[in-house]
Amino acid sequence: MxxxxxxxxxxxxxxxxxxxxxxxxxxxxxxxxxxxxxxxxxxxxxxxxxxxxxxxxxxxxxxxxxxxxxxxxxxxxxxxxxxxxxxxxxxxxxxxxxxxxxxxxxxxxxxxxxxxxxxxxxxxxxxxxxxxxxxxxxxxxxxxxxxMLLLGSMRAEERLAAFLLNLVQRLQARGFSKSELVLRMTREEIGSYLGMKLETVSRTFSKFADDGVIAVKQRNIHILDADALKRIVNVPQCH
Structure with missing residues (x-):
């Protein structure tokens, strides 16, 4: 209502x-x-x-x-x-x-x-x-x-890294932390948006955690190495 x-x-x-x-x-x-x-x-x-x-x-x-x-x-x-x-x-x-x-x-x-x-x-x-x-x-x-660029030319890791960087950047503009975020959407919804299967989203989150790039606790994400995320994306930005 x-x-x-x-x-x-x-x-x-x-x-x-x-x-x-x-x-x-x-x-x-x-x-x-x-x-x-x-x-x-x-x-x-x-x-x-x-x-x-x-x-x-x-x-x-x-x-x-x-x-x-x-x-x-x-x-x-x-x-x-x-x-x-x-x-x-x-x-x-x-x-x-x-x-x-x-x-x-x-x-x-x-x-x-x-x-x-x-x-x-x-x-x-x-x-x-x-x-x-x-x-x-x-x-x-x-x-x-x-x-469209994300869906058309990026691997799963690049898509998720770009998604997390974009979220953090938008939240930071609102005065929130530049390294911590709470995901309001489910893994399934992230997958739907990024054109990835649910298992791929979960697997990629786990890989980022194993590599020490992020720490994951349910929906809480702590970005430990933003530069590593940027290196994963490594796509020239359009200004």
Missing amino acids: LKETIKVACSSCNLRELCMPVGLNTQELIRVDELVATRRTVKRGAALFHTGEKFTSLYAIRSGFFKTGITTEDGRDQVTGFQMAGEIIGLDGIVNEQHTCDAVALEDAEVCVMPFDRIEEISREVNALQHHVHKIMSREIVRDHGV
């Missing part, structure tokens, strides 16, 4: 710099504060939106973790991404005005609901907001290209 809660001002949110434009003047901040209609809580395992649902809003994740996914023609669930606090979710719906994937909470989460017609209206006045929305969309495209 989705639960509507009170409105919150973007200008006073501690995640503002992650999901909102920076450097706005007072007048612009007041306008941007009008973006968020409500906050919603989404319980673990519940969907924020489903494939085929009418697209009305973008959602800024305030707390919690989501996975997006599609059901393939042969009935398999394919994970297409993982999203965390400070990231915007729902961009898939802009093109055809309906969502093209499911977004499911991996833990109890809270999102800020930003009606898209309001974003478009305020963007006409606040250029920085329009630029910011374009930047977010561009980042999604770059991330999709990165995933």
